[in-house]
Amino acid sequence: MTDFTDAALAVTARLRSLFPATPLQRNAYLSALYDADIWLKREDLSPVRSYKIRGAFNAMRKALEADPDQDLFVCASAGNHAQGVAFNCASFGKRGVIFMPVTTPAQKIDKTRAFGGTGVEIKLVGDYFDETLKVAQEFCAKAGGHFLAPFDDPHVIEGQASVAVEMMDAMEDAPDMIVLPVGGGGLSAGMKRYLDEVSPDIELLLVEPLGGASLTAALAAGEPVTLPRVDSFVDGASVARIGARPFEVLRDVPPESVLIAPEDRICTTILTMLNVEGIVLEPAGALSLDVLPSLKDRLRGKRVVCITTGGNFDFERLPEVKERAQRYSGIKKYMILRMPQRPGALRDFLELLGPNDDIARFEYLKKSARNTGSVLIGIETAKPENFDALFARLDAGGFAYRDITDDQTLAELLI
Incomplete structure (x- = not known):
């Protein structure tokens, strides 16, 4: 064994005085959906509902060993x-x-x-x-004081490797594939370094959010780079610059093994796991599950472990998550409608709606001309294809409209 493997085993043993190993659970729903043997390493069930407790513990322990008076x-x-x-x-x-x-x-x-x-x-x-x-x-x-870095610290990386130690201890046979999120890189570096030493044949796939793809940028440049802009929605993994120490471990990861998850799609995964499985995941905690549909052909017949890294979800965000999920799934759209300023015009529009089309928002913006007025309309429906039929009826009825669902500038201003 190397010094790193010994250290990862040692910190895992010491963690038992703090909390029991987080569960490794086979998920029947996902296994059936993908014709695979899919397991979840439930870091969302740690005492602080994320894996971060591990690295912080090891970094503090090492600091106190060096200076007991700290x-x-x-x-x-x-x-x-x-x-x-x-x-x-x-x-x-x-x-x-x-x-x-x-x-x-x-x-x-x-x-x-x-x-x-x-x-x-x-x-x-x-x-x-x-x-x-x-x-x-x-x-x-x-x-x-002693500053505790969140990921760019060798003792933090060592502590996060305990996730891999527990996972391997809980399985009779090594998995074929492990899918885990990457943000600053502490967890992914710790797990990769440990697994490379004890079970190098496991395929490791890393997932980062579209709005914080710092590892992808670093692999392309050959060194950590600072992203000009970060979308903070996936706040547990949206990092502008991957840590220097983690990147030294991850620099040989094939670019094709780093997958990107769009923020709106992550919302659909959060809702699915909540509604179907009763599992509460924060956006970063859902990353490893979000990419499974794109891996469907590669998953068939394999044993796969997904690391669900956190469940600190603020339910005040649920309306936003639902909204983004509906828009990504194509069952909710916003449009600006030029409504004729005459009696019966609104009734004519309402009669064009299908039986499963519901108005979620209706707001007059202003009179854009003497005979017309602009209306912001949000519509929810049961299936995405219902909008094709609705738009066809609007065209036939002579209504002028503009779909602004994917217009980021207008959506931010009006929605």
Whole structure:
């Protein structure tokens, strides 16, 4: 065994004093759907509902081994890392100061405070994470604390490898394929390094969100690069720049083994797992399942493990998730309709709707001409093809309209 393998085994054993191994569960629904043997490694069932507790534990343990008198730990995080750090501060009996952006949802702030108890102080600073991080690091240096990085740290990578250790221990035979998310790279680097040493024949597929594909960009450039823009919807995996240390492990990953998940499609996966299986996943936690439809031919007859990395889902986001899922699935559209300004015009339009077409939004925008007015209309239907029939009837009826569902600029302004 290498030093890394020994370290991963050791941290896994030490974690048992903190929490039991997260379940590895065969999912009958997905197995039947893809004619495969599909298992879920349920990191969403850890004490903090994500795998982040592992790396934070190992980094804190190593820091205390080096300096037993260290009493202050500092981090910057908008979510799961903060909760992992808070939980471990309470467990080790150490003080923690956690910096979070002002825009962090109250649910995440409250959970972090609950895990940390009276020993953890939360400071809300900055509108964006980069601002928060800068202030946190400056505070840490002045206060003499130990800064806990979320992923670009060898001890964090080592701790996240415990996911792979537990998974392999729970299986009689090694899986054919493992699918896991990649954000900053701590989990993927830790798992890849361990699996390369103990079971190198396993096919490893990494998934990152479309709006935060930092690994894809780094592989293309041959080094970590900073993305000019990041979509923060998948907040647990949307990272502008993959960590330097994780990339050293991931630089030999074939580009075709890194899959991209569009944010709106992830919403359909979240709803499916919630409605069909009763499993609550945050956007990052659903990444490994979201790509399964695109892998259908490759999955048949294989044993596959998907890592569900987190379940810290704020249910106040559910309306947005449903909206994005409906639009991606093609069963909800928005249009601007030029409505004639005459008696009976609205009735004429309503009569063109099919039996499964429902108006979800109706809003007069303004009179665009003497005889017409613009109306914003949102319509939900049962099947995407119903819109083809509706548009045909609108054309035949002489109605002027514009489908703005996929027009990002207009959608942001009007919807």
